[in-house]
Amino acid sequence: MKKPLIINKPLNMTSMDVIRCLRKITGIKKIGHAGTLDPLATGVLIVCYGKETKQISSFMDMIKEYIAQINLSAFSETDDAQGPITPIEIKHIPTAQEVQLVIQKFIGNIEQMPPRYSALKVNGQRAYKLAREGKPVELQPRQIQINSIEILKYEWPLLTIKVVCGKGTYIRSLARDIGTTLKTGGYLTKLERTAIGKYTLTEALELDNIESIKDTLDLDL
Structure with missing residues (x-):
């Protein structure tokens, strides 16, 4: 080969x-x-x-490895910096320890909801095309494997993490879900795949x- x-x-x-x-x-x-x-x-x-x-x-x-930067002060329609950004009222800025505790919940075999703006097919059509047309996008959560998540830097509102994960993992979804669990925002601002x-x-x-x-x-x- x-x-x-x-x-x-x-x-x-x-x-x-x-x-x-x-x-x-x-x-x-x-x-x-x-x-x-x-x-x-x-x-x-x-x-x-x-x-x-x-x-x-x-x-x-x-197995894949990523370095991801997440903005915790807002959500995005596309779960990354490409889509319309919706700032939210932050009642409590999480500490580094609180962020670490939340991140641990996403390690292992977990269910993840893919982004609405993704290439997955819904009734034969790409999800992102349906989303752009304002049509309903009915996706199902998928089983994925996240081996590890390491905090590299945290200065509110930006969180930088290293993620080691299996196939089918959407780092955009992970950013969104971390923010949702923290009761903050969460969208991906930078992503670099460092290894496959x-x-x-x-x-x-x-x-x-x-x-x-x-x-x-x-x-x-």
Whole structure:
């Protein structure tokens, strides 16, 4: 099995934007990614090409690591900084200890409600399309696994955490749910995926540098 391309997805690009760029750079048409990152997220994007696209599902099953920044002073319609922001009245600013106690509740096998603005399908249509059209979005909670959550920094209203989790976890939903449990707001302001399995950000290629090193890649399809 060939080693996949490990890309550092740039800010404000979709995961499919990265694939289109790679197709143009390499001339390879059969390329796919393992695990979508939202436009406002950066970090590790695993890309398979040629016959190795059959291995995509195995990469998607791997444990993932994220660094997330959460704003606790408001909620967002999209659960991140892209959507309309609704500030809320904060009656009590939680202490670091209170935040730590709440975070512990989200570690383990838990049920999580996906964001309304997500690529999940509802009756054959993408949830985000229904939400944009103002139509009801009826999603079901899903079982996910969160291995660990570590507080890296907390200065009200911003909370920065490191999350290690399994497939299907929405960090946007985690941000929202942490805020709801704290009786504050909660929406994602920054997200970086730092690892998928053994593949880390330190080995990721910058998209604007790939063309200069593409000749060193194993492109024998």
